[in-house]
Amino acid sequence: MNRRDFLHNSLGAVAAGTLLPSLTPAGRALPRSPRVATLDKIGVQLYTLRSEMEKNVAATLERVGKIGYNEVEFAGYFGQRPAQIAALLKAAGLTAPSAHIDLATIRTNWQKMLDDASAIGHRYLVCSWIEEKERSPESLKKIAAEFNVAAMAARKHGITFAYHNHDFEFVKGPDGVLLYDALLANTDASLVKMEMDLYWIHHGKQDPQTYFAKYPGRFELVHVKDMKTGGAMADVGAGTLPWARLFAQHGQAGIRHYFVEHDEPADAFASVTASLKYLRALTF
Numbered sequence: 001m002n003r004r005d006f007l008h009n010s011l012g013a014v015a016a017g018t019l020l021p022s023l024t025p026a027g028r029a030l031p032r033s034p035r036v037a038t039l040d041k042i043g044v045q046l047y048t049l050r051s052e053m054e055k056n057v058a059a060t061l062e063r064v065g066k067i068g069y070n071e072v073e074f075a076g077y078f079g080q081r082p083a084q085i086a087a088l089l090k091a092a093g094l095t096a097p098s099a100h101i102d103l104a105t106i107r108t109n110w111q112k113m114l115d116d117a118s119a120i121g122h123r124y125l126v127c128s129w130i131e132e133k134e135r136s137p138e139s140l141k142k143i144a145a146e147f148n149v150a151a152m153a154a155r156k157h158g159i160t161f162a163y164h165n166h167d168f169e170f171v172k173g174p175d176g177v178l179l180y181d182a183l184l185a186n187t188d189a190s191l192v193k194m195e196m197d198l199y200w201i202h203h204g205k206q207d208p209q210t211y212f213a214k215y216p217g218r219f220e221l222v223h224v225k226d227m228k229t230g231g232a233m234a235d236v237g238a239g240t241l242p243w244a245r246l247f248a249q250h251g252q253a254g255i256r257h258y259f260v261e262h263d264e265p266a267d268a269f270a271s272v273t274a275s276l277k278y279l280r281a282l283t284f
Helices: 003-010 046-055 057-067 082-092 103-108 110-120 137-155 179-186 198-203 208-214 243-247 268-281
Strands: 014-017 036-039 043-045 071-074 095-101 124-127 160-164 192-197 221-224 257-260
Touching: 036 268, 043 046, 043 095, 046 057, 046 071, 046 268, 057 082, 057 268, 071 257, 082 095, 082 110, 095 110, 095 257, 103 110, 103 137, 110 124, 110 137, 124 192, 137 160, 137 179, 137 192, 192 198, 198 208, 198 221, 208 243, 257 268
Parallel strands: 043 071, 043 257, 071 095, 095 124, 124 160, 160 192, 192 221, 221 257
Antiparallel strands: 014 036
16 A cells, blocks of 8 residues: 555654863863764654554654654544544653645645644654646646645644655656646745655656755755665665765755655565664764
8 A cells, every 4th residue: 555545544853962172281272073963753654654654643752752762743533533642652762753644635624734733742744645647737836836835724723834845846848848847846945845755856867966956955854765776665774875965964855853754665664763773873
């Protein structure tokens, strides 16, 4: 089941330390050590653990907290009401700054979604997919306008609206413009942010740093999942993506939240545990 169908069926940052300069016996300062940063708060996209969530939401969140994650991003609530979700998060020692929603929810149930998100404590709502039939330049302009309106309503609730990419956005439309560029150009930069999926943008043969430089501050959330040499997904640190180089650009990109994800892990809990271990040790 892909993310679009899953959401349709189931919906019902950086800590940086700078080392002080050392002094020579004569009192002269040695050259300043390089700035070293690590990830303070690390989250997980619960789509990775969807099979476990379907079995037991409370037990899954509790285990995620015990593994050591601080944050989660929802992809459906599995029949739980907002107050229940908020209570389960508190019990597990987690926060949920973000949740994925589909375009249909924006179009037909947006106000309730905003109310529910506020009750849970979300600060972001992220549209996760655009249907293939709506990817023409004309349709994308209409969707961009819808995103602007949705984002304006979300802001009144203290919520930021964002869009999550796959790789289809990095195909040129009939007008010769990449779909991702069209969305960025036609949405209000002060309202609509992007959740960059760092696996899918590489799969689409694009460089995230090019976008960080061209659209600074637009990428407040990222999905962190690795890629093997042949293109398959991998646990973070078990692939080829240059994490230190990418995360070193967090200031320019505007990144505030990092969510580990693996769409089809052989063992979901083992996958998120291995990824967290790697990220905790990462410096950039």
